[in-house]
Amino acid sequence: MKQLMALYIISYIVPRRKRRCYPTMKTYNICDPSSRTTTVDLTSPREWKQGVQESLSEKPLEGYLQAGSLQHDAGVTFLILLGAYAWVKLFNSLTKHQILGQKLSRKLVHITSGLLFALCWPFFSVSPWARYLAALVPATNGVRLLVYGLGILKDDGLVKSVSREGDPRELLRGPLYYVMVLVLCTVLFWRDSPVSVVSLAMMCAGDGIADIVGRRFGSKKLPYNSEKSWAGSITMFLFGFVVSLGCLWYFSFMGFYPFDLQGVALQLAAVSLAATLVESLPITNRFDDNLTVPLTTVILGLFLFPTRSIAGVLP
Numbered sequence: 001m002k003q004l005m006a007l008y009i010i011s012y013i014v015p016r017r018k019r020r021c022y023p024t025m026k027t028y029n030i031c032d033p034s035s036r037t038t039t040v041d042l043t044s045p046r047e048w049k050q051g052v053q054e055s056l057s058e059k060p061l062e063g064y065l066q067a068g069s070l071q072h073d074a075g076v077t078f079l080i081l082l083g084a085y086a087w088v089k090l091f092n093s094l095t096k097h098q099i100l101g102q103k104l105s106r107k108l109v110h111i112t113s114g115l116l117f118a119l120c121w122p123f124f125s126v127s128p129w130a131r132y133l134a135a136l137v138p139a140t141n142g143v144r145l146l147v148y149g150l151g152i153l154k155d156d157g158l159v160k161s162v163s164r165e166g167d168p169r170e171l172l173r174g175p176l177y178y179v180m181v182l183v184l185c186t187v188l189f190w191r192d193s194p195v196s197v198v199s200l201a202m203m204c205a206g207d208g209i210a211d212i213v214g215r216r217f218g219s220k221k222l223p224y225n226s227e228k229s230w231a232g233s234i235t236m237f238l239f240g241f242v243v244s245l246g247c248l249w250y251f252s253f254m255g256f257y258p259f260d261l262q263g264v265a266l267q268l269a270a271v272s273l274a275a276t277l278v279e280s281l282p283i284t285n286r287f288d289d290n291l292t293v294p295l296t297t298v299i300l301g302l303f304l305f306p307t308r309s310i311a312g313v314l315p
């Protein structure tokens with residue numbers, strides 16, 4: 001019985017539509033249900049950009065899953081909301097049983113939550129409202145952070161797993177900005193552009209690992225910022241680059257845009273370097289990293305990566 005339930009859930013989550021297939025190699029094919037295929041030879045960043053524009057210029061498949069889309073997407077949203085609640089609860093339990101320290105717990109939630117959320121995007125249908133249903137997940141968590149951060153309700157477990165010192169008002173800064181960025185990246189860029197996942201990878205993985213490594217191994221401070229260290233910044237650059245690359249590969253594997261290592265490596269390195277430099281600046285007291293890092297990535301990413309639309313509207 002349990003196996004049947006598991007099979008039903010998995011079959012429910014993975015959209016019942018033919019995935020676009022981009023083999024992770026020099027060329028990729030767009031194979032959509034009308035069995036039209038386009039093969040573009042990707043040998044340079046320009047070709048990669050042209051290839052992505054062409055693949056993204058395909059009209060969303062009309063009528064595909066339209067009938068079942070809303071139910072499908074609502075079901076996926078509900079499952080992710082449950083997952084989000086359980087994920088934070090898990091870290092609350094690890095902190096409560098002193099398996100994880102509060103600071104490390106917060107950073108691991110910081111690194112994993114947004115990435116796991118973005119990795120669920122392919123399970124939504126091609127419907128135009130999918131992104132808005134998906135955005136309900138971070139938006140709901142934002143309301144939760146507001147309610148507990150303002151002290152309207154109390155949840156010591158939530159506060160302990162996402163705050164540094166256990167002060168509920170901490171939820172109204174970093175964590176709240178974090179979920180706001182998730183909402184904006186979901187609604188504005190969704191699966192239409194690499195900018196969304198690269199921005200989340202830099203905010204979640206890059207900025208998150210900088211804290212963990214920097215606190216432990218950051219004895220050599222930066223010349224222009226005694227609060228930040230070479231170890232933290234170098235790790236942010238490298239980990240942010242690798243996780244961004246992994247996210248692009250994943251979305252290519254799931255059929256959303258082609259992946260060409262040669263085509264994206266330089267762009268990703270530039271974005272990761274820019275985000276790392278901004279994060280290292282002595283401005284954290286006035287501008288939270290959870291805003292400056294994704295903002296830097298989006299601005300540079302819009303110039304470097306092809307974007308089919310912003311907020312679902314052709315530019």
Ligand SMILES: C/C(=C\COP(=O)(O)O)CCC[C@H](C)CCC[C@H](C)CCCC(C)C
Nearest residue numbers: 083084087110113116117138162174175178
């Ligand atoms: C602790 C967090 C940010 C703090 O950042 P910083 O100030 O230390 O730089 C992250 C807060 C996460 C939030 C409470 C929960 C977000 C859940 C997410 C939208 C969905 C995750 C779903 C997935 C399936 C686990």
Ligand SMILES: Nc1ccn([C@@H]2O[C@H](COP(=O)(O)OP(=O)(O)O)[C@@H](O)[C@H]2O)c(=O)n1
Nearest residue numbers: 210211214215218227228229232233284289
């Ligand atoms: N580039 C960096 C970033 C953080 N860190 C370390 O991590 C701590 C927290 O960094 P942060 O203020 O950016 O933390 P969040 O604002 O990301 O939560 C810093 O006080 C440093 O000890 C570092 O050494 N180098």
